[in-house]
Amino acid sequence: MAKTLVSLVTGAASGLGKATVDRLVSEGYKVIMCDLATSSGKSVADSIGPNVKFVPTDVRSEADVQNAVDVCHELHGKLNLIVNCAGISVARKTYNFNKGSAHELQEFSNLMMVNVVGTFNVLRLAVGLMGKNEIDENGERGVIVNTSGFAAFDGQMGQVALSACHGAINSMTLPLARDMASQKIRHCTIAPGLFDTPLTQFLPDKVKSYFADMTPLPKRMGQPEEFANLVVSVVNNPFLNGEVIRLDGALRFI
Template identity: 50%
Template sequence: MFKNLVTLVTGGAAGLGRATAERFVKKGSQVVICDLPTSNGAEVAKNLGENAFYVPADVTSEEQIQNLVDEISKKHGKLNVLVNCAGLCNAYVTYNFKTGKPRTLEDFQRVLMTNVLGTLNVTRLAAGLIARNEPDENDLRGVVINTCGTEAFNAVSGQVASAAAAGAIHSFTVPLAHDLGERGIRVVSIAPGMFRTELIDQLPTETEEAITSECILAPNRLGHPDEFAHVVQSIVTNPYINATTIEISAGLSLSMNP
């Protein structure tokens, strides 16, 4: 199955996106990695071999993403799977009462622009290429998989921007599935908990230990990025998963406040 697929992964140079690109290349899919020009996307694609192709682009840019879609069309002639992993997160309180200063508006804007508008920008521009595919035995032409985060359901102090972005992506999953469903394109979101990525590696050791021991039910550890990629694979191979958000967090509950 995967040998016939062309997969686009945004944020594919690192973290969950990179793990997804790696898994899909191993399965035989042609994989297009999209990440910022400042990323190591070219090196990642080179290491993955001839089935990986890197196109630098900012997901918030209409011109750059249209160029990305054009490049995919030119090189592969089709697109079957879109996995939106590009995103930012921050942990800033809205107002610091100790300093008497609010958080800058730009801090909120960056997260919302990249996570929400970036996801919609790539999806709306890639949908036309996916829609050109011949329908399969289920009358389906492809699938869009978005990443929101468990902040959509379970956020704490400092996660206002991340929660707003995650909640938006979760909320538009069903209407987006209705928008694209008439052409046989499924839409599914994944809400990952805390995974071993470059961002999490910046946490102090004691903070990580407190989270894994007190806030994660079982297994008491951070998620492996390939476990996220495995969920992506399951969504692609199961045609009956549509218009829903799947949480993968091992029962994470930050409300425990370790």
């Protein structure tokens, strides 16, 4: 009988995280869904069924994340895959010369706290459980997938904070893979281009069409299921490690 695999997914109530949960459940995983208590995580989990458990979690909180790991341990006794998708966005220039106002420091540090510190907080507290797994037929104990974004490479005007956090997540990729290698845990980062999720819903249709047209092939925004597809590909390819993978239809901003 095939062994049940267990995943912990953050940002699981929406967008890339939710699509990942759906895909992992269809692959036979049990999933611990982590998202804010104020998110739609509970109703999403109820609609998916008994293979998922929603654990209200703010990724910035040590107590919340430790609780989610403890729930995972109590329910399943193990953890095979961590997927970090929790994140927020901000679009603000460094200085507004018309209004004479600087980028709010709080807005910058908030973004770093959720996207960068939150990502690190989750994996630092969850890998201990993963490290207790038996080594599998691929010679590994588990896999971690983090999410950064295109702003790490092609940051646009107004993306100084977003570029800083996506760049930080990319830069963590290799040292994390090296830190985990002796325990047989792999780590990759996916850097999405523009995806059609609630995060990008604020964009006017004409802006979405413009971006779609700029994308060499296919000429559209990414679908969350395509992100989930790559998560599964990373898991299924034991030679992928320490790598940042762009997923963007070759979209490049100048």
